[in-house]
Amino acid sequence: MEERWYRSASGARIALRRRQHSASCRELAVRCPRLRLRSLSAATSAAWLAAYGLFVLTENSMVLSAAIIITLVGLIIYLHFVKIDQESLLVIGSLGIQVTSSYASGKESTTFIEMSQVKDVVINEAIHMQKVIYYLCILLQDPGDPQGVSEVVPLFQSSKPRLDCLIEVYKSCQEILEQRKTVPQSS
Amino acid sequence: ENSPSPLPERAIYGFALFLGSWFGFMLYLIWAYVPETWLFSLGLTYWPQKYWAVALPVYLLVAVGIGYILLFGINMMSTAPLNSTDTVTDNYAKKQQQKKFQEEAIPALRDIPISEVNRMFFLPEK
Numbered sequence: 001m002e003e004r005w006y007r008s009a010s011g012a013r014i015a016l017r018r019r020q021h022s023a024s025c026r027e028l029a030v031r032c033p034r035l036r037l038r039s040l041s042a043a044t045s046a047a048w049l050a051a052y053g054l055f056v057l058t059e060n061s062m063v064l065s066a067a068i069i070i071t072l073v074g075l076i077i078y079l080h081f082v083k084i085d086q087e088s089l090l091v092i093g094s095l096g097i098q099v100t101s102s103y104a105s106g107k108e109s110t111t112f113i114e115m116s117q118v119k120d121v122v123i124n125e126a127i128h129m130q131k132v133i134y135y136l137c138i139l140l141q142d143p144g145d146p147q148g149v150s151e152v153v154p155l156f157q158s159s160k161p162r163l164d165c166l167i168e169v170y171k172s173c174q175e176i177l178e179q180r181k182t183v184p185q186s187s
Numbered sequence: 188e189n190s191p192s193p194l195p196e197r198a199i200y201g202f203a204l205f206l207g208s209w210f211g212f213m214l215y216l217i218w219a220y221v222p223e224t225w226l227f228s229l230g231l232t233y234w235p236q237k238y239w240a241v242a243l244p245v246y247l248l249v250a251v252g253i254g255y256i257l258l259f260g261i262n263m264m265s266t267a268p269l270n271s272t273d274t275v276t277d278n279y280a281k282k283q284q285q286k287k288f289q290e291e292a293i294p295a296l297r298d299i300p301i302s303e304v305n306r307m308f309f310l311p312e313k
Contacts, residue, residue, distance in 0.1 A: 120301075124301065129263070152269075174310060
């Protein structure tokens with residue numbers, strides 16, 4: 001079990017934690033920086049100052065209560081649906097790959113991909129907004145065409161690690177995926 | 188046959204366009220500045236409203252400004268999302284034929300699959 005610090009594509013510090021459960025099972029987790037108190041208070045003060053300015057203009061006290069309710073509801077929605085705390089990848093050699101995202105409110109959403117559907121795990125480059133970024137993705141196999149790719153599943157979408165972190169994750173995944181070729185699959 | 192050099196016909200077209208655009212510009216200035224009563228006394232009663240002499244250039248400039256933003260937006264909308272197979276392959280790469288490997292010859296040009304490229308870049312062979 002080891003943990004190392006890297007940077008995300010936007011410059012924030014992220015931590016990569018690697019655990020080896022057995023010879024063919026590995027877990028890689030990327031932890032994003034937590035919500036900082038100063039950015040939360042800055043956003044809240046800005047919203048409430050704007051609402052107070054509106055109240056001074058319109059003399060309607062509903063604006064103030066509306067601003068308070070919107071701030072609270074918005075914070076809860078942000079923590080539950082937007083702010084991702086940790087994204088992890090669990091690679092089990094003969095079984096499949098499980099992708100988990102845990103949100104700041106404690107919610108976890110998982111996706112499991114069977115090993116027979118997985119063609120490869122690669123680092124791909126693509127244009128995203130105005131940048132070209134590297135991102136890790138799982139290539140799913142096309143059942144009709146053994147050489148074709150039917151779907152691309154991007155990983156670590158919200159933490160967006162940079163290339164050095166992605167190379168570590170890629171090497172760890174490839175060590176397990178290579179065992180597929182040496183050990184013949186029973187279909 | 189299709190050279191960009193000057194020709195007599197091109198000179199005539201150019202001069203005709205030059206005269207035409209000067210005439211059009213003078214006509215526009217007359218329409219915009221000469222008072223309506225003077226135009227009526229000359230018998231020209233069915234010209235468009237002078238409002239359009241200001242409105243059309245404004246429409247044109249706003250359209251140019253919106254065009255910049257629209258082009259930027261269309262570009263962003265047509266880039267493939269991160270989860271599409273267009274970032275990895277396309278029709279030409281899927282249908283390419285494997286050429287035979289010849290000794291002492293430069294290998295034929297082909298689209299290398301992304302798994303192979305990754306292995307070459309990121310897994311150093313010891």
